[in-house]
Amino acid sequence: MIIPIILILQFIEIISSASNPRLLIISLDGFRHQYLKKYPFETLNRVEDEGIKSKNGMQPTFVTMTYPNHISIATGMYQEDHGIIHNRFFDTNLQKIVSFDTRDQGQWSDAKVEPLWITATKQGKRSAVLFWPAAHNEFHGTRPLIYSWAYSDNISMREKIDNAISYLRENVVELVMLYHFEPDKQGHIYGPDANETHEALIRLDRDINYLLEKVKKELNDDLNIIILSDHGMSNTVRTVQPFREGYVNRSSVGENILDGTLFSVTPRPGQFEQVLNGLRLIPGVKAYKREEFPERFHYAKAVNRLGEIIVVPDSEGVYFSQATENVSVAKGNHGYDNILPSMQAIFMAKGPDFNRHIEIDSLKNVDIYHIACKILNLKPNPYAKAGSIDNLTNIFHLRANHCSQIFLNMSVVVLAWFLYFTMDI
Structure with a gap:
């Protein structure tokens, strides 16, 4: 009867594994x-x-x-x-x-x-x-x-x-x-x-x-x-530096800026339209008021972590930098649409x-x-x-x-061995 007992123990191990993925x-x-x-x-x-x-x-x-x-x-x-x-x-x-x-x-x-x-x-x-x-x-x-x-x-x-x-x-x-x-x-x-x-x-x-x-x-x-x-x-194909290139005056926005493959700023009081219009002059990008950012991105509701203006490129490969001096940008980037x-x-x-x-x-x-x-x-x-x-x-x-099939297969094996030993006795 040793072999059927071993088979039963193996079966229990298989079922235990199957029930605990x-x-x-x-x-x-x-x-x-x-x-x-x-x-x-x-x-x-x-x-x-x-x-x-x-x-x-x-x-x-x-x-x-x-x-x-x-x-x-x-x-x-x-x-x-x-x-x-x-x-x-x-x-x-x-x-x-x-x-x-x-x-x-x-x-x-x-x-x-x-x-x-x-x-x-x-x-x-x-x-x-x-x-x-x-x-x-x-x-x-x-x-x-x-x-x-x-x-x-x-x-x-x-x-x-x-x-x-x-x-x-x-x-x-x-x-x-x-x-x-x-x-x-x-x-x-x-x-x-x-x-x-x-x-x-x-x-x-x-x-x-x-x-x-x-x-x-x-x-x-x-x-x-x-x-x-x-x-x-x-591949990175173009670097945009809005402050260095004169589209926006650095003093017109707050300290908290997001840059990289998007650009987001909060204008200082009284500067909103000037900053927005300046950013809209950058070729090949779109500048949005945060509340008008496309809904399909599921992005703009995090108001305590985003600026009031969000700028994204029309195509991949553009990299935004807030730096006012010339910068070297990585050859590859991500963050796009x-x-x-x-x-x-x-x-x-x-x-x-x-x-x-x-x-x-x-x-x-x-x-x-x-x-x-x-x-x-x-x-x-x-x-x-x-x-x-x-x-x-x-x-x-x-x-x-899968477990049911395992149970059926193992039951047949155990039953076969049980009958074999019973008849042998």
Whole structure:
């Protein structure tokens, strides 16, 4: 009777694993979707073919920058709702600058804002958040079980993978969210089409293969994996310096200015029309009153963090600088209109709770929160209204049916062995 008992124990282990799904979300900063079409990737192409593939990539939120989009991915909210509208900005309510490095200084005072790892923690799921923006912040008295207290570019992708898999292997956590700074770094320095950027992409492809081998060996392939990015990358073609070029007098606006791939200022009292009209003289851009900024961007309601005027270029590749002296600008940039092909991010997924060989047209990064909640059997934050899974139901594998089939198959085996030994006796 020893063999049937062993089979029963194995069956219990399988059912236990199936009822406790695990998820790893990996973000590769600045991995433009068009890279997947431009270059062959041995591992990433295999992940797409075996699991879920997005034909046209994943649409980021506006502005297409790193900090705002990682919070949109984590919360399922637009930037005007979660409040992170730039990589660095001044909050007039807090009277403080908020950036990647800002500790717990009130920037998350809105109780409606809840990242995935907080949703999971509240519902009894343990999380590890590795270098993801805001991982080091407390949300309304709650933190994940494991998180990176300080960010560093000195940690290799493989070291991050080793840490993630060790937490999952030892059943320490059910959710891991892992951020890596490449290929964004190379895209900025050398441009999206440079050999150095391509080399970084190939290295990352090998790193993902390293991950998959560890998942197969150490987790028996029992892990749901989502690989995504926050935005794309574009060549910088033009620098605009509104103060240096005389479109606006620097003394006409307040100290809190947003620049980069958009430009936002608050004119001093009595200077509004003069500043607005001056900015509208810049060729190839559009200057809006904040309240008239296009609704499709879901951006302008964060009034305590934006200027009263918002300027955006008509086409990608323009970079705004508030500097009054000549500046040198990175060869690659992002932050442009979130419908542009060059700004689209990557998305692919595989694992026991995802269907196989499925191609979708596209999705939005605010859908990721809801996909993760579905995988982990979590009740989503009711304020995460920007995304949904209504049009993504075909990507999921019905684990209940899978478990039923396992139960049926194992029951047949156990029964066969039981009858064999009974008849033998």
